[in-house]
Amino acid sequence: MIAVTTSVVRLLAPERTLKQGVALHQAGQLREALLIYDRILSVDANNFVANHLKGVIFYQQKKYLKAIPFIRRAIEINSQIPDAYSNLGLVLNALTHHEEALANFDTAISLRADYAQAHNNRAIALVELARPQEAIASYQKAISLQPNNSVTFFNLGKAQQDGFLPEEALESYGSAISLNPHYVEALNNRGNVLKGLGRIEEAISHFQRAVAIKPDYVSAYVNWGNGLLSFNRLADAIATYGKAIAITSDNADAYLGQAVALLLQGDYESGLRIYEWRWHHKGLKQYQRNFERTLWLGVEPLSGRTILLHAEQGLGDTIQFCRYVQLLIDLGARVVLEVQGSLLGLMRSLPSEAVLISKGDALPAFDYHCPLLSLPLALKTTITSIPNSQAYLRADARALSRWNGVLGEKKFLRVGLAWSGNPTHSNDRTRSIALADLMAHLPAGLEYVCLQKDIRSTDLAMLQSSSCIRYFGDAIRDFSDTAALCELMDVVVSVDTSIAHLGGAMGRPTWIMLPYHPDWRWLLERDDSPWYPSVSLYRQPALFDWSSVLAKVRVELEKLAEEPSTIARLREN
Numbered sequence: 001m002i003a004v005t006t007s008v009v010r011l012l013a014p015e016r017t018l019k020q021g022v023a024l025h026q027a028g029q030l031r032e033a034l035l036i037y038d039r040i041l042s043v044d045a046n047n048f049v050a051n052h053l054k055g056v057i058f059y060q061q062k063k064y065l066k067a068i069p070f071i072r073r074a075i076e077i078n079s080q081i082p083d084a085y086s087n088l089g090l091v092l093n094a095l096t097h098h099e100e101a102l103a104n105f106d107t108a109i110s111l112r113a114d115y116a117q118a119h120n121n122r123a124i125a126l127v128e129l130a131r132p133q134e135a136i137a138s139y140q141k142a143i144s145l146q147p148n149n150s151v152t153f154f155n156l157g158k159a160q161q162d163g164f165l166p167e168e169a170l171e172s173y174g175s176a177i178s179l180n181p182h183y184v185e186a187l188n189n190r191g192n193v194l195k196g197l198g199r200i201e202e203a204i205s206h207f208q209r210a211v212a213i214k215p216d217y218v219s220a221y222v223n224w225g226n227g228l229l230s231f232n233r234l235a236d237a238i239a240t241y242g243k244a245i246a247i248t249s250d251n252a253d254a255y256l257g258q259a260v261a262l263l264l265q266g267d268y269e270s271g272l273r274i275y276e277w278r279w280h281h282k283g284l285k286q287y288q289r290n291f292e293r294t295l296w297l298g299v300e301p302l303s304g305r306t307i308l309l310h311a312e313q314g315l316g317d318t319i320q321f322c323r324y325v326q327l328l329i330d331l332g333a334r335v336v337l338e339v340q341g342s343l344l345g346l347m348r349s350l351p352s353e354a355v356l357i358s359k360g361d362a363l364p365a366f367d368y369h370c371p372l373l374s375l376p377l378a379l380k381t382t383i384t385s386i387p388n389s390q391a392y393l394r395a396d397a398r399a400l401s402r403w404n405g406v407l408g409e410k411k412f413l414r415v416g417l418a419w420s421g422n423p424t425h426s427n428d429r430t431r432s433i434a435l436a437d438l439m440a441h442l443p444a445g446l447e448y449v450c451l452q453k454d455i456r457s458t459d460l461a462m463l464q465s466s467s468c469i470r471y472f473g474d475a476i477r478d479f480s481d482t483a484a485l486c487e488l489m490d491v492v493v494s495v496d497t498s499i500a501h502l503g504g505a506m507g508r509p510t511w512i513m514l515p516y517h518p519d520w521r522w523l524l525e526r527d528d529s530p531w532y533p534s535v536s537l538y539r540q541p542a543l544f545d546w547s548s549v550l551a552k553v554r555v556e557l558e559k560l561a562e563e564p565s566t567i568a569r570l571r572e573n
Contacts, residue, residue: 018049030057048077052084059091067091082108086118089125098128116146120155132163150179154186161193169193184210188220195223196429198544200230218244222253230517230543232524234261252280263520271520272377283426287312289369296368298378303332308369310338311359314422315479315498318343319505320521320531321372323388325352327379336366345480346502349394383523386530391507399484406472407488412447413561416489417469420456421497430515431496433546435459439468441550443558451476451485451492451499491560493553496522504532511556513549516540 021036034057040050055070071088074081089104105122109115123138139156146152157172173190176183191206207224211217221244228237238261244254255277262271278284289310294300296307307328311318318339328335335354339347344358355364370378381387407414420432439462442448450471455463463471476482483502486492492503492510496519503510512529514522514537522529522537529535538549 018047021050022053025053025057030060033057046077048074048081048084051077052081052087055091056087059087059094062094064091064094080111082111082115082118085111086115086121089118089121093121093125093128096128098125101125102129114145116142116149116152119145120149120152123155123159127159127162132159135159136163136165148179150176150183150186153179154183154189157186157189157193161189166193166197170197182213184214184217184220187213188217188223191220191223191227195227195230200227200543203227216247218248218251218254221247222251222257225254225257229257229261232264232517234265234524237261250280252277252282256281256284260520264518264524266383266523268376268382269380272381276374276377278373284313287371289371291369293366294368295374296370296378297374298380300368301332302328302368304334305332305367306334306336306365308336308338308363308366309354309375310369310371311340311343312371312373314425315340315343316496316501317373319346319393319498319501321375322347322350323392323505324372324375324379325350325354327387329353336364338363342478345396345399345478346393346483349396349483351392383530389531389533391505391534393483393502393505395483395487395506396480399480400487403481403484403488406475407449407470410447412445413557414447414449414488414490415557416449416451416486416492416494416499416503418451418492418494418497418499420452420459421495423456427515427519430517430544431519433495433513433550435462437546437550439466441554442468443554443561446557446561449485449489451482451489451494453482491557493557500535501532504529504535507532507534510535511553512537513546513553514539516543516545 017036018040021033021040024036025033034054037050037054037057040047041054044050051070052074055067055074058064058067058070068088068091071084071091074084075088085104085108089101089108092098092101092104102122102125105118105125108118109122112118119138119142123135123142126132126135126138136156136159139152139159142152143149143156153172153176157169157176160169160172170190170193173186173193176186177190180186187206187210191203191210194200194203194206204224204227207220207227210220211224214220221240225237225240225244228240238258241254241258241261244251255274259271259274259277262274279288291308293308296302309325309328322337322339325335325337329352335352336357337347337354338357338359341358341360344356347356357363379387417438419435419438421428423432425431448469450463450469453473453476455471463469476485479502482499483506486499486503486506486508489508492499492508493513494500494503494510495513500510500512510532512522512535516539518524518539521531527537527539529537538552540546541548
């Protein structure tokens, strides 16, 4: 916050004209105040207050480069006024010169140790410099000096939230709300923290309070919709997202939420169309490719044309949607398929004449392009028209031979396991399982093989010390090795990761353990998948209830061990 203080005026410039300028400035009449400051400087170029506050006005007008020389000049005139250093720091922060800004805040504090606003501003710079713990300490110092400032509590909560300190963030946001019950941003952020902690009903009540105070608060409507979506209350979520869209018609978060809800209920016609809003979503637009060639969404004829199909999001997405390649070839297209490097070997088993390249390699000439997740829309996919639902990927013969030798003779039912996915995935907290929880439910007398290459530090020691699960680590070089291991398993048991998709794409008996609110492709209230006939779905009956899922998987594994002929039937199907 810019400091426009009357104490500075009394100390350095008691002139009536300057007092009038400050009064106008404090009243928000910036243009009129600036005229008075200019008049003063035309006769007294060394006037500290006029230089300082002229720079402040330029900052408030977002004319940051214009602000700097005037505030610097004020500091040259009198280097003992902390407000000037703090305000210069704000300007530098706005210009992303955070290190220099930090130095100015430190100087302000050295001149006035109890300068709460400078401590707050210092914390803002530290956040931008990715020094969260120091930022938190600065916010806490500001609060100790000014304990009734709701904004500083809000800033502290945000720093704690970004620093993965949810319980502390809850308390800080709560303090901000106690000081200002109408602080809608604090209500909204506290709701998001509660949602992240799985306290969905409490989160929804915060979003509802926020929109009751501010009926046009789009972010709170979107977050309210997200909360409803977590409960699989699809119709309510769609309606709530609709309220956000009615206020701001280009809100990508609301459209994406609607798309997920529609797809979850099987409305692919509407859901896939709206899902194209993902290119405007802050978390997904990073995957957008900007080519000069036309984006193909099913309109232009492909006969005799070359189309580039490019991987978009996760490895599992590529495995799921590469099934569409042959359909485009059947339309007469020459297909270039660009995939993640770790999938290149696996994709060579795709029964098609597509040209395969690795992401990052030079691209050949092409006429059209299409991201893989847009193919269902382009080809008008419905629940009943999903193509190539049988096995369309297979293990490499050499990799299969090598891993068959590594595993040796099979003496027990062989179960492949994958219990955690990419930790950076937006839904990882709800989809991954701790190894200790999984192991507690694995029946004895079976051979377990870890299909994951990467293991989290929290699981690694237990895995390495366990004789229960065979783990091969870096010996799994890419998905060609993973595919070979899947082929050699009697059943694959996985959470919703790329390995689950791989098992399904290969037609292997695959059991997927799903959170209560699953990814859209698994739909709701069914234990099978129209995308993968060999897949069985094991769903949480309530939010975060993995114990019920694991108990059911344990019973089913025990049945398989007792009746191995069941596996043969699964393979035949």
